[in-house]
Amino acid sequence: MNILYDHQAFTVQDVGGVSRYYRALLDHAAPDVQSHVPVLVSNNVYLQDRRHTSHVGFFPGQSFRGRFSFMWKLNRLACRRALRRGEFDVFHPTLIDDPYFLDEVQDKPMVITLHDMIPMLFTEQYPQTNVEIITRIAQRANQIIAVSEHTRADILRLLPVSPERVTVVPHGFTPGPAARLVVPDGYLLYVGTRSGYKNFDCLLQALAQLVRQPGLHELRLVCAGGGKPTEAEQDRLQELGLAGNVQFAGLLQEAELAGLYCGAAAFVFPSHYEGFGFPILEAFAQECPVVLSNASCFPETAQDAALYFDPNQPADLAQQLHLLLREPALRRQLTQLGTLRLADFTWTQAAERTRAVYRAAREQPQPQPVLI
Structure with a gap:
């Protein structure tokens, strides 16, 4: 044929x-x-x-x-x-x-x-x-x-x-090599563009709530892809008191992006809509815990290998992230389930x-x- x-x-x-x-x-x-x-x-x-x-x-x-x-x-x-x-x-x-x-x-x-x-x-x-x-x-x-x-x-x-x-x-999905970057582990990771239905502001509001918690003042968010921060985004970071907590990594090679997944405490996907959610598989491949909006195709793609939150409730996202950050056993469980789920996608x-x-x-x- x-x-x-x-x-x-x-x-x-x-x-x-x-x-x-x-x-x-x-x-x-x-x-x-x-x-x-x-x-x-x-x-x-x-x-x-x-x-x-x-x-x-x-x-x-x-x-x-x-x-x-x-x-x-x-x-x-x-x-x-x-x-x-x-x-x-x-x-x-x-x-x-x-x-x-x-x-x-x-x-x-x-x-x-x-x-x-x-x-x-x-x-x-x-x-x-x-x-x-x-x-x-x-x-x-x-x-x-x-x-x-x-x-x-x-x-x-x-x-x-x-x-x-x-x-x-x-x-x-076929996992590729991961290049370790000079970024201290333990950050939250966001991947992709940030406007409109991507619901990026929900993540910023959740982060603003988290950094007010004891021991989380220096929690960082790394944004990969999506370009440099816009003037409106910079103003929003100042408004939320997050100017020192958010880093924009820009466009990365695949191995560099894989390295970011490796070092992240969690990958967060707050979008209102996606067709499939390919970054979920990228996170699974690097044993990165995944926190997803409960909208669109996400429950279909990740099933029980992720934590879910209401994309219209930043406090719900903050609560799920706080739970994940303080529970090492939960992180291990999610990464194990993610590895098993990844086997369904070849x-x-x-x-x-x-x-x-x-x-x-x-x-x-x-x-x-x-x-x-």
Whole structure:
């Protein structure tokens, strides 16, 4: 079976969860699956070894990746040509931002992966979202992969697609090396962007309550990724009396991020919504206790391997963190449960389930458009 992936995730991302997902599918494909990725120019770190492409890099770290950049245009042209040749059994676009392929794929089977429905649920934060394009692509897809049951439910609620065309295939995870950083152990760890539905202020309010407790005055929060603190965030830290308790680590290599998980007293994920919650698996892999919002997909992903709190109640989060910090036995129990839970997420399983979706797409008739 020949699978054609397109360029989009590998063009717009130098590093990131979506392009890492597709690289994992490429690496763990079954022997009877041949994959092609027509990328001519890319700075994506997951393609650097050229195992799946013969592309060239171009000024890594520079911004040449936008929808109207030369890199995007070259790679889209290569994908158009591959689509027109038709030498594939299933087409799997890596993003659905650009509908260029709808006119090229013709009657070939198509599969898409929807990692979350955030752009349609939080339109005020994603004003560029084109609901009509997302709907057209979803209707055209023979099969849709959802990364969690929670995401599948949102897809069926928000898009006019039939349930038999939406299959859950959870992510896998392969632990990598951890680089120990020069950061004293015992901090709380937050990973990712910090605006809107990420609910970062809930964590700050909880931390402000914790540092007033005896023995916790110097408790620190380390924020990885998400960029430098904004002026509004700096003002908020001053307002809460946390200016000396929060450190922003910026963008890190994977081994450096793994090192931060290793040294953390807890990883905290306060978000109101996620499609899967990949950092949970990263924390499990480094035996880092996990404290999660009880919203969205989190209970599905972590099950009993985490503590949970109400994302609208900073005091609830502070209480769970205080409990975790003073109970070494609880931390050990959570890390043991996290290790067991991690065994349920392998890329071999994910690739095999994805292959089953490809087979289903080949056997399904062309979906009929639904009027919206």
